[in-house]
Amino acid sequence: MNLRIAALLLAALTALAAPLAQAQLKVGVIASATGPTAAVGIPQKNTTALLPKKIAGLDVEYLVFDDASDSSQTVALVKKLLTENVDALIGPSGSPNSMAALQFIADAKTPMLAPVGTTAVVLPMTDQKRWVFKTTQNDSLICEALVAHMVKRGVKTVGFIGFNDAYGESWYGVFAPMIEKAGIKLITNERFQRSDQSVTGQATKIIVANPDAVLIAGAGGPTVLPHTTLIERGYKGQIYQTHGAATPDFVRLGGKAVDGAVMAASLMLVLDQVGDTNPAKRQALEYVAAYEKMYGAKPATFGANVFDAGLLLQRAVPEALKKAGPGTPEFRAALRDALESIKELVGTQGVYTMTAQDHSGFDRRGRELMTLREGKWQLIPE
Numbered sequence: 001m002n003l004r005i006a007a008l009l010l011a012a013l014t015a016l017a018a019p020l021a022q023a024q025l026k027v028g029v030i031a032s033a034t035g036p037t038a039a040v041g042i043p044q045k046n047t048t049a050l051l052p053k054k055i056a057g058l059d060v061e062y063l064v065f066d067d068a069s070d071s072s073q074t075v076a077l078v079k080k081l082l083t084e085n086v087d088a089l090i091g092p093s094g095s096p097n098s099m100a101a102l103q104f105i106a107d108a109k110t111p112m113l114a115p116v117g118t119t120a121v122v123l124p125m126t127d128q129k130r131w132v133f134k135t136t137q138n139d140s141l142i143c144e145a146l147v148a149h150m151v152k153r154g155v156k157t158v159g160f161i162g163f164n165d166a167y168g169e170s171w172y173g174v175f176a177p178m179i180e181k182a183g184i185k186l187i188t189n190e191r192f193q194r195s196d197q198s199v200t201g202q203a204t205k206i207i208v209a210n211p212d213a214v215l216i217a218g219a220g221g222p223t224v225l226p227h228t229t230l231i232e233r234g235y236k237g238q239i240y241q242t243h244g245a246a247t248p249d250f251v252r253l254g255g256k257a258v259d260g261a262v263m264a265a266s267l268m269l270v271l272d273q274v275g276d277t278n279p280a281k282r283q284a285l286e287y288v289a290a291y292e293k294m295y296g297a298k299p300a301t302f303g304a305n306v307f308d309a310g311l312l313l314q315r316a317v318p319e320a321l322k323k324a325g326p327g328t329p330e331f332r333a334a335l336r337d338a339l340e341s342i343k344e345l346v347g348t349q350g351v352y353t354m355t356a357q358d359h360s361g362f363d364r365r366g367r368e369l370m371t372l373r374e375g376k377w378q379l380i381p382e
Helices: 003-020 038-050 071-083 095-108 139-152 166-181 200-209 221-232 248-258 267-273 281-295 301-321 329-340
Strands: 025-031 058-066 088-090 112-114 132-134 157-163 185-192 213-217 238-241 262-265 368-373 376-379
Touching: 025 038, 025 071, 025 301, 038 058, 038 281, 038 301, 058 071, 071 095, 088 301, 095 112, 095 132, 095 166, 112 301, 139 166, 139 238, 139 262, 139 368, 157 166, 157 200, 166 185, 166 213, 185 200, 185 221, 200 221, 213 221, 221 238, 221 248, 267 281, 267 301, 267 368, 267 376, 281 301, 301 329
Parallel strands: 025 058, 025 088, 088 112, 112 132, 157 185, 157 213, 213 238, 238 262
Antiparallel strands: 262 368, 368 376
């Protein structure tokens, strides 16, 4: 075969292969904009409009869906998006929903950027979870700050009440051994459903046990119910919340009853109190300003989880394009590898440095300790 014929064959094969790659990036987005997780999902869905329209010169198409906080709908939507040949998926909002999607994402070998609380979507690392990247702080990072505060306050006994799902179980799995190591005794362990209208029975058991402090492990609007129930029934100890309570709804619905809550979460809730040396402050201010301009209200921190997903894609896509074009299995694999290689990417909530074993990537720059005073979060120096 002479060089001219070889060149013609190569050109023909290239022409045949070209249609397999898309001319644009396709990103699926699943948010729980309705249902029990709506306080989390609404700002996430809204934030989609602020994601980059172009990355590395390619137009980005976002296919946005609401799973109504229902894991079965999440699975159906994930399957639909995978048939649409998306290059990546952002979402879903809820921890159980993300866990339900793991197998399908892994089978399709498509990266998923999960804006959820539970560490279980990325740890312990498995062949399934290597396709998932988490845009919220791991429970252990938040828990360290809460337990340190308990120790400083002289807490000796603690009660736990959490969601009866992946979020609650993940938090219990981190919290229980951490307080034991700190010399704090867990004396009551309760669960509740996201859709529950009453937790009187669980609150009564906690009050009878009379722990020095209580940790509530929930997310979104449902975090208010156990907190206000404990206060209404006379509990006087310190109540802690996880970063799942970092929503305007927690403050609005809880009112005076949630005053005094202690939480560790991203700097977004105390931006005016954080020093300019914090690397994430400028990015967070830009996101908040853009969201306010578009919607006339400040976003919950959960929206920032989706915004950061966009920043991660902006960093990773150009690297993936060096190996393959969008719309191909090779591109999705390259995108996964590029996401895993991200170092010192400044987001709205902290700085991301991913590794093969850490697909969240936050360090202590990704959390602030705070307490609620008269409806405003106040920074507590660690």
